[in-house]
Amino acid sequence: MHISSAFDSGNIKxxxxxxxxxELAIRIDNQSDFYQWFHFRLEGEVGNEYPLRISNAGKAAYPEGWENYRVCASYxxxxWFxxxxxxxxKALDFTVDLEQPSIYxxxxxxxxWERHLDLIAWAQSDDRVQAETLGLTLDGRDMTLLTIGNPxxxxxxxxMIARQHPGExxxxxxxxxFLETLLDESNSAAMRILxxxxxxxxxxxxxxxxxRGHLRTNAAGANLNREWQSPSMERSPEVYLVRERMLATGGDMFLDIHGDEALPYNFVAACEGVPGYxxxxxxxxxxxxxxxxxASPDFQTEQGYPLDKPGEANMTVGTNWCGHQFRTLALTLEMPFKDNDxxxxxxxxWSPARCRSLARDMLFPIRETLAYMDEAEK
Known part of the structure; x- marks a missing residue:
């Protein structure tokens, strides 16, 4: 048997x-106490069973995330199944019944990261899209902004921003x-909104x-969704660069896309605790x-996070900062790691296909909310 994680987003010891x-263990994010993301390859004899144990699961960032959790696997x-x-x-135990020589x-x-680059390349081939490098991360990677439509x-x-927490x-x-939907020339709703x-x-x-295979932080160990009040190029260039462009451009709606380890539902969190709400x-x-x-049977409003009390919002969080700064709609969408119960x-x-389907359904609430804004300003 051979176990490896020396590849893009790999993480296991x-x-x-x-x-x-x-016995396995998840590596901790660099310069941080966070960990929970794992990604590795197991190679062995077809037909054999391989019992595995992640021994440090109980001390992960969100141990409740392991309750009723099922491991993602792919040949x-x-x-993925x-x-x-x-x-x-304390520990997470599971057994691999190997049907092919190796499994992820x-x-x-x-x-x-290659799929990310493919996504950027595909999007910029549309003449309605401009791909722009805002600057570089601490490891020297491009921070790419896609502008869709005519500014x-x-x-x-x-x-719309995503993956402040990389393991999500x-x-x-x-x-x-969402980009596939927005750039679909046979989608009349997308054509109209653009x-x-x-x-x-x-x-x-x-x-x-x-x-790097982190759950929650960047190369410097910064939780980017706690950097929005005072980001810096030294610690959180990702937020600094995007925030500067937001300040220069403004906006009517801000959507931050995430995943939640524990809650098996799709829901949004708003900015009800910010000053001036x-x-x-x-x-x-x-x-x-x-x-x-x-629009979507996968979205619900009964389950979610407790509401912040007036004036008690954490202003370092992206949604709270945007909602306060621009005095408009700012929401965090949370999707499950487990399943949609x-x-x-x-x-x-909960799967990539379901993520993409939920994204297609989000175009409708965006359109409806913008239409209300237009009507309210008449």
Whole structure:
């Protein structure tokens, strides 16, 4: 048997290969206490069973994320299925029944750096898209902004960012689906919205953490979604660069795409605790959520995070900073690592295909909310 993780987003340590089960541990994010993302390849004899144990699971960033969790697995790195696991409060145990010589195992289906580059290249081939490098990360990777539509003639501006937390790969699967929808020339709704709206999309806010196999931080150990009040090029250039462009451009809607380790639902978190939160914020949020529920059976509003009390929002969080700075709709979309318990899938759980499908459905609430803004200004 051979176990390796020396590849893009790989993360695992072999503690004892001779033990039964084989003892493994997840590597901690650089200069950080966060860890939970894993991604590795197991090679062995076809037909054999390989019991595996992640021994440090109980001290991961979100141990409740292991409850009712099933491991993502793939033989071809394209089609992912789930393997049952058991969590006893300390370790995560699961067994691989090997059907091919090697298998990939991950916390969620990975979205590779190569796929990210392919996505950028594909998008920029459309003459309605401009791909722009805002600057470089600490490891020297490009921070890419996609501008879709005509900024000179657009009445409305929508921002979408994803993967501030690099292990939340469902966020970039979502962006891929959203871009496919927005650039589909047979989609009349997309064609109509691009007549008067420009979209600013950052598919990957944390390239370094993505490639390094981090759960939550960048190369310097910064949690980017706690850097929005005072980012710096030395510690959080990713946020600094995007924030500067937001300040220069402005916007009518800000959407931050994430994944939640513990909650098996799709939901949004708003900015109700920021200073100056008012009826406009609340009305826009309700319009967006109501429209999203109508558009997608995968979206719901009953389960989610507790609401912040007035004036008690954490202003270092991207959604809170945007909602306060621009006095408009700012939402964080959370998707599950596990499954959507309202519509579970016994084979794949929550999957890349479901992420892309949810993204297609989000175009409707965006349109409905912008239409309300237009009507309210008449």
């Amino acid at each position: 072999v503690i004892d290969k001779k033990s039964t089960p084989v 071809d790195r394209h089609n 789930r393997i049952d696991a058991e969590y006893d409060g 195992l991950a916390y969620f289906a990975p979205f590779s 000179d003639t657009a009445k409305r501006k929508v921002w 790969t469902m966020a970039e699967w979502f962006v891929e689906g 007549q008067d709206t420009v979209f600013y999309v950052v598919p990957n806010m944390n390239p370094d953490g993505s490639v 008012d009826e406009k914020h609340a009305t826009l949020e309700n319009i967006f959520k109501d429209a999203f529920e109508k 309202t519509l579970p899938d016994p084979i794949e759980g």
